[in-house]
Amino acid sequence: MMDFFIDPVLRAPMWGCILMCMASSLMGVLIFLRKRSLLSETLSHAAYPGAVIGVAFFALLFPAHEEWSFLAVLGGAFLSSLLGLKALHWLEQKGKVRSDAALCFVLAVFFGVGIVASSAMQAQLPVWHKQVNMLLFGQAATMSDMHIWIYGSLALLVAFFLFLTFRPLQAFLFDRSFALSAKMPVLFLERILFWLLLLSLIVGIRSVGVVLMSGMAIAPAVAARQFSDRLQTIFILAALFGALSGLIGNYLSVIASLPTGPMIVLVGTTFALLSLFFAPKRGLLFRIIRILAFRLRCLEENILKGIWKKGKFSETPSLRLSFVLWRLKRGGWIDKHSNLTNDGRQKAASIVRLHRLWELYLAESLGFQAEKVHRTAEEMEHILTPEMEEKLTRLLADPKQDPHHQPIPERRL
Amino acid sequence: MNWGYGSDAVQFAVLSAVAISCGLIGPFLVLKRMAMFANALSHTILLGIAGAFLLTSSLWGGGLFDLSTLLIGAFLAALLTAFLTESLVRFFRLQEDASVGLVFTALFALGIAVVTLFMRDVHLGLEAVMGNADALQLSDLKLALSFVGLNLAAIALFYRQLQISSFDKSLAKTLGISCGFFHFLLLFLAAATCISAFRAVGVLLVLAFLVGPFLTARLFCHRLPWLLFWSPLIGIFASISGVVLSRYILDVYGLALSTGGLIACLIGLIYGVGSFIKWLLWDRLPSFGK
Numbered sequence: 001m002m003d004f005f006i007d008p009v010l011r012a013p014m015w016g017c018i019l020m021c022m023a024s025s026l027m028g029v030l031i032f033l034r035k036r037s038l039l040s041e042t043l044s045h046a047a048y049p050g051a052v053i054g055v056a057f058f059a060l061l062f063p064a065h066e067e068w069s070f071l072a073v074l075g076g077a078f079l080s081s082l083l084g085l086k087a088l089h090w091l092e093q094k095g096k097v098r099s100d101a102a103l104c105f106v107l108a109v110f111f112g113v114g115i116v117a118s119s120a121m122q123a124q125l126p127v128w129h130k131q132v133n134m135l136l137f138g139q140a141a142t143m144s145d146m147h148i149w150i151y152g153s154l155a156l157l158v159a160f161f162l163f164l165t166f167r168p169l170q171a172f173l174f175d176r177s178f179a180l181s182a183k184m185p186v187l188f189l190e191r192i193l194f195w196l197l198l199l200s201l202i203v204g205i206r207s208v209g210v211v212l213m214s215g216m217a218i219a220p221a222v223a224a225r226q227f228s229d230r231l232q233t234i235f236i237l238a239a240l241f242g243a244l245s246g247l248i249g250n251y252l253s254v255i256a257s258l259p260t261g262p263m264i265v266l267v268g269t270t271f272a273l274l275s276l277f278f279a280p281k282r283g284l285l286f287r288i289i290r291i292l293a294f295r296l297r298c299l300e301e302n303i304l305k306g307i308w309k310k311g312k313f314s315e316t317p318s319l320r321l322s323f324v325l326w327r328l329k330r331g332g333w334i335d336k337h338s339n340l341t342n343d344g345r346q347k348a349a350s351i352v353r354l355h356r357l358w359e360l361y362l363a364e365s366l367g368f369q370a371e372k373v374h375r376t377a378e379e380m381e382h383i384l385t386p387e388m389e390e391k392l393t394r395l396l397a398d399p400k401q402d403p404h405h406q407p408i409p410e411r412r413l
Numbered sequence: 414m415n416w417g418y419g420s421d422a423v424q425f426a427v428l429s430a431v432a433i434s435c436g437l438i439g440p441f442l443v444l445k446r447m448a449m450f451a452n453a454l455s456h457t458i459l460l461g462i463a464g465a466f467l468l469t470s471s472l473w474g475g476g477l478f479d480l481s482t483l484l485i486g487a488f489l490a491a492l493l494t495a496f497l498t499e500s501l502v503r504f505f506r507l508q509e510d511a512s513v514g515l516v517f518t519a520l521f522a523l524g525i526a527v528v529t530l531f532m533r534d535v536h537l538g539l540e541a542v543m544g545n546a547d548a549l550q551l552s553d554l555k556l557a558l559s560f561v562g563l564n565l566a567a568i569a570l571f572y573r574q575l576q577i578s579s580f581d582k583s584l585a586k587t588l589g590i591s592c593g594f595f596h597f598l599l600l601f602l603a604a605a606t607c608i609s610a611f612r613a614v615g616v617l618l619v620l621a622f623l624v625g626p627f628l629t630a631r632l633f634c635h636r637l638p639w640l641l642f643w644s645p646l647i648g649i650f651a652s653i654s655g656v657v658l659s660r661y662i663l664d665v666y667g668l669a670l671s672t673g674g675l676i677a678c679l680i681g682l683i684y685g686v687g688s689f690i691k692w693l694l695w696d697r698l699p700s701f702g703k
Contacts, residue, residue: 037510038449045617095688101624104448105684108621112677115543115618119671137525211456211617215518218511258529262522269519276505284505 010254013140015148017207017246021216021264023155024204025242026162027197028217029224029234033173037218038100042088042107043081044201044213049114050080051205052132056121059128069131070147070206077202084110085194111210138209138261140250147206154203158196162235165189170231207246209261219268220245226279241271298382299324301351304333307340308348349409355381356402356409357392363403364396370403424656424672427549430557431610432648435622437564438606440640441599443627444579449510451623453494453517454600455607455616460524461490462608467531480556487604493520495600543615543671553612560609567602568641571595576637614673622648625680629687651679 031039054076058069084106091102122129134142162169172179172186179186201213208216224237249264256263277284303324317325328334333344340348358380362373384392393399393411402408442451465486469479494516501512568575578585578595585592603623610619630643655676662668 032508032511035508035510037508037514038452041449041452041514095628097628098443098446098448100446100448100450101443101628104452104620105624105628105681107452108618108624109677109681111617112621112674112681115615115671115674116678117674118543119674120668123667123669212518212522214514215522218514218518222507222511222515256530258526262525265518265522266526269515269522272515276501276507282506 012143012145012148013207013254013260014247014250016143016151017140017250017260017264018243019148019152019155019246020204020207021220021242021246021268022239023158023200024208024213024217025220025238026158026235027200028221028242029238030173030193031197032218032221032225037221038103038214040197040201040217041214042103043084043198044205044210045107046084046087046110047077047081047198047202047205048135048210049110049117050076050078050083051135051202052076052114052117052121053080055128055132056117056125059121059125067144067146069128070150073135073206074202077205078198080110081198081202085198135205136209136211137259138205138207138212138264140207140260141254143206151203151206154199158200159239161192161196166232173231207250207260208264209259212261212265215265216242216245216268219265219272223268223272223275226275226282241268245271294382296324300328300333301347301382303328304340304344304348305351305355307334307338308345308352312339351381353409353411354384354389356406357389357396357399358384359402359404360396360399360408361392373403421656421660423549423551423554424547425653427554427557427613428652428656428672428676429649430554430561431606431613431619432622432626432652433561433645434557434564434606434609435619436626436645436648437568437641438599438602439623439627440637440644441575441579442603443624445596445599447599447603448624449513450494450498450600451603451607452620453498453513454490454604455619456517456521457494457524458486458490458604458607458611458616460520460527461486461488461493461604462611463524463527463531464489480559483556483608484605487608488601490608491597491600491604494604495597543673545612545673547672549613557609557613560605563605564602567598571598575599614676618673618677621677621680625684626651629680629684632687632691647683648680651683652676655679
């Protein structure tokens with residue numbers, strides 16, 4: 001593995017992939033937060049014809065300087081994806097085409113132009129055609145140290161710009177009208193950001209390829225969003241995830257001799273999926289655990305309430321109930337014979353108090369009929385907090401009876 | 414007429430059949446705002462086909478381009494895409510655009526990896542993206558025609574339901590039309606259409622067929638039956654002129670251009686010309702009202 005960082009042949013692709021993926025994931029965060037992730041799909045496809053035609057012109061003008069042809073790729077790709085963006089805006093605004101259809105149409109037509117150009121090159125400039133084919137699925141292996149410097153500085157440019165404009169960026173991402181009214185240079189910023197988005201996409205094309213570029217922009221943003229609500233953290237995490245996917249994806253593609261782009265995207269998606277499952281707070285696993293824990297608490301409180309009302313636990317417990325009873329015993333709410341302890345009695349009384357308070361509140365303050373209030377109170381008794389209890393008590397003037405003429409237990413001190 | 418390997422007649426026929434399939438399905442897809450979903454499907458069918466081929470070839474020795482393999486592939490692709498994007502949105506609370514983008518790029522990457530690893534076929538990946546109209550045979554024509562039949566039958570059978578569920582979901586619900594079923598039917602038909610076009614024009618250019626003719630037709634008419642009539646017609650026009658143009662360039666300049674790519678360019682051009690004509694004849698015309 002160390003070879004990949006040091007060996008002169010392997011070093012360039014490795015660092016190239018890392019830097020490119022980092023830049024595109026940084027910009028990916030922006031379009032992800034603006035909910036226009038699919039824009040990257042269209043723009044990267046729209047870059048293809050420009051890259052092909054750029055290489056073709058380069059081949060005709062400077063056939064002897066093949067090592068500089070990436071400049072033609074970059075320039076052409078930039079121009080044509082800018083054109084794609086213009087076409088998209090024109091379709092949406094003048095043509096009144098819905099955004100998804102416009103994205104799809106621009107993508108397909110531009111890609112068609114690219115394929116025509118590529119087939120023309122296949123016939124006329126077969127040697128250069130190989131380079132163009134590489135742009136579809138990405139190939140990092142042929143990069144040299146010079147590429148690292150160029151791509152690296154472009155990646156740094158993106159990162160540096162985001163760092164410099166962070167404040168206005170934050171304001172305008174979350175509240176565009178606020179940023180406008182605060183006289184921040186929103187329009188200027190938006191324009192520059194689009195240029196940078198194009199730049200990061202076309203920079204990434206070399207290693208990930210036109211077809212899968214959007215995955216590289218989306219996946220790290222998705223993964224990073226799972227871990228944080230803070231914009232700085234999301235940016236840093238996304239850059240990290242992007243860099244890691246570039247590193248591991250390139251490694252896998254070299255040892256398994258698979259195309260680079262798909263491997264990088266697969267690694268990135270794996271990160272995204274893992275974070276979707278296991279991220280604390282927002283991950284599926286933790287949300288399920290939270291829901292189950294809440295249900296368990298409801299069940300425990302309902303059992304306590306039941307024992308408090310009936311005086312004893314009178315059912316033959318199922319497996320689930322035995323578990324809950326065991327937990328209650330361990331928590332010191334009930335004793336060995338399933339009778340309430342002192343703590344348990346107080347806790348049960350306070351739950352019943354919340355239930356009856358809520359019933360009274362619904363009946364008195366909101367004008368519900370007394371028969372209809374039980375069901376919502378059955379849920380609210382597990383949700384009401386001590387502060388809400390206090391407010392309710394004050395609002396209802398410390399009542400003694402609920403709408404069904406049952407006594408409301410005294411407030412626990 | 415010569416109906417042999419890669420002949421003009423076969424190209425005309427297959428591409429027209431593809432245009433008809435797409436022209437029939439495309440309007441519903443765009444109306445239901447599922448165009449980018451079609452884009453997702455067009456990517457995932459690669460994995461669908463690869464999976465279906467591994468399945469059928471081990472079960473009864475089915476070929477890669479048998480009708481059964483392709484249908485299973487389309488079904489797999491539609492199911493996978495729909496299930497994954499929907500569950501990412503519903504269970505993982507991911508926003509919809511990101512979910513679509515994540516799913517199809519991952520599945521396409523997986524498809525490329527599977528094709529390279531298990532089938533040792535590097536060209537399938539490239540051909541899937543580019544299409545190769547010159548390699549079309551009579552068997553492709555049969556396939557394409559059977560998919561046209563499938564689409565025609567489905568739309569003829571369920572025209573009312575599809576129409577109502579694409580314009581007014583709540584009306585469809587009150588009439589007892591199962592939106593979920595027709596949504597999936599449409600996805601399946603779209604996947605099948607992408608697959609039938611897969612060899613001829615490639616997975617990405619089929620999107621031009623799905624969206625372009627409909628957008629052009631909608632410049633001039635707004636009723637669904639007419640849209641369903643004009644979109645296939647515009648598609649056929651584009652594909653025939655595309656084949657003619659590519660043949661002409663080959664004969665005169667000796668330059669072999671990709672027919673699929675040319676057709677996509679033409680579809681774009683037709684839309685451009687169409688909107689120019691509309692602007693010229695319609696928008697600039699003084700009307701009685703104003």
